[in-house]
Amino acid sequence: MRANWMSRNCVICDQDEFSDLGYTEYHLATQGGTFDLTSRNVSCNHCGFVSAKEVPDEDFLARYYTYHTSWYFDASPPPYNLKKRLKLIQMETTSALALF
Numbered sequence: 001m002r003a004n005w006m007s008r009n010c011v012i013c014d015q016d017e018f019s020d021l022g023y024t025e026y027h028l029a030t031q032g033g034t035f036d037l038t039s040r041n042v043s044c045n046h047c048g049f050v051s052a053k054e055v056p057d058e059d060f061l062a063r064y065y066t067y068h069t070s071w072y073f074d075a076s077p078p079p080y081n082l083k084k085r086l087k088l089i090q091m092e093t094t095s096a097l098a099l100f
Helices: 058-073 082-097
Strands: 005-007 018-030 033-044 050-052 054-056
Touching: 033 054, 033 058, 054 058
Parallel strands: none
Antiparallel strands: 005 054, 018 033, 033 050
């Protein structure tokens, strides 16, 4: 799945003039498939802050985090009770060890 990108101004000084620093590609594997991202890295010509020029849109992030969190927590929020958390860790560790 490819991201739809939204352009943004500098998050520090709100200027919109940048120097390109190159691109970084990410291939993020989740239970729902692979998410492909190509980030354009820039430096602000006004304040020098380095960041990504564009960010993924809300729809892409919602799809990514739905699949990402379901991979670890089976689509439910993690328990914050310490005993439940330890039991979850023990179950995940035991199931992972069974693979070897």
